Amino acid sequence: MKKFKKEKTVKDMPIGTKIFTYLCLIWALTVSLVPLIWLVLSSLKKDPMARPGFQLPDSICIDGYISTFRDLHVLRYFGNSLFVAGMSVLISVVMISMSAYVVARMEFRGKALVNILLYSTMFIPATALTYPVYNLINNLHLYDTRAALILIYSCSGIAVSFFVIKNYYNNIPRELEEAARIDGCGYFQTWLMVIFPIARPGIMTAAVLAFLNNWNEYYWASLVLITREKLTVPALLSTFTTSFNTNYNGLFSAMVVIILPPVVLYCIFSKFFVEALSGGAVKG
Structure with missing residues (x-):
């Protein structure tokens, strides 16, 4: 033996x-x-x-913690952040996982150009996109709405998610797709029934990374939203600072409360990170 x-x-x-x-x-x-x-x-x-x-x-x-929940009603802003981040992750991951499957497993003219264009978005700073994105949001009459943030977040961080998911697809043997084809599956059925379950660790890793990025994002949240009731938790931190004073006790207490959900989320899904980074998509 x-x-x-x-x-x-x-x-x-x-x-x-x-x-x-x-x-x-x-x-x-x-x-x-x-x-x-x-x-x-x-x-x-x-x-x-x-x-x-x-x-x-x-x-x-613990006055800061008490005022965070009693006076600021932080749970309302938690709900805003959870809704915006969750919806944007769902949209972006479905969109990117399907497009990454096309790029990773199919041959077509302009494939190299598509890769370059997608990866190039990683090097474009958010400030460089301020005017065109702000102008687009106004033209769509979405200013000061959660839909505006969902639209922005769904289209941001594409390069990282695409890189993680595409590399995971590349580790899946093509024989599985060929077997699915023989059984009569189309492209979408092959992706949904065969590729998606195997690539779940990579897709979940991209989803968690996107969620953490959207949860902690401050620039667009403070630029697009002005109504206090619609703010996300990072934008809420600016309310502790005025022109004359800063409530440091309340600010630090709110920061501790705000970072807890991402920490808990990572602890729950940490096994997906390990599986995705180890690179073993199929076990013999």
Whole structure:
């Protein structure tokens, strides 16, 4: 019988590689956690500017959290962000996953140009698109509506989602499509019944990345929406700052509340990230 090689673990690494690996992991963990710890500590201080940094608060102050839920009605803005981000992700992922299937699995004239045009959108800053997008929203009479944000978010971040999904499609054996063709499936049926279930980790990864990006987006949300009741949670943070004063305790408390949903979402769907990045679409 054929013997399979044992997978290498950290214990099997040379001592120098092991030390370097641990140092990199500790550095990455520190860079990730230090801002969060600083933010949580600051949100528990009555006056964060009086005791800045990592100094422990004299007494635990949760006034900022109470005012965030009682006075600001933050759950309403959570609903706005959830609706806008969710709808835009649904539209963009369906659109991109189908177009990525065409580009990845079919041959047609101008395929290289389509790839270049899609990837080039990754390098266009949002500020460069301000006038044409703002003008389009006004011409469509969508200004100060959630539909405007859904339209903008659905068309933003296309390059990243397209890259993730297309690369995952490339790992799927073409024999599966040929078998589906023999069974009488068309292009759409093949994508829906065969390709989509196999590529689900890659598609879910693109969906989560798009959702996190849309949830945290501030520029377009503050530019397109002006009615307070329609604001998303990132745009809500600007209400803590006036020309004369900044409510740091309320601001930091609201920031802690706002970052919780993305963290929980990532924890739930983290297995899809691992599957997608490992690249194994089909198990033998």
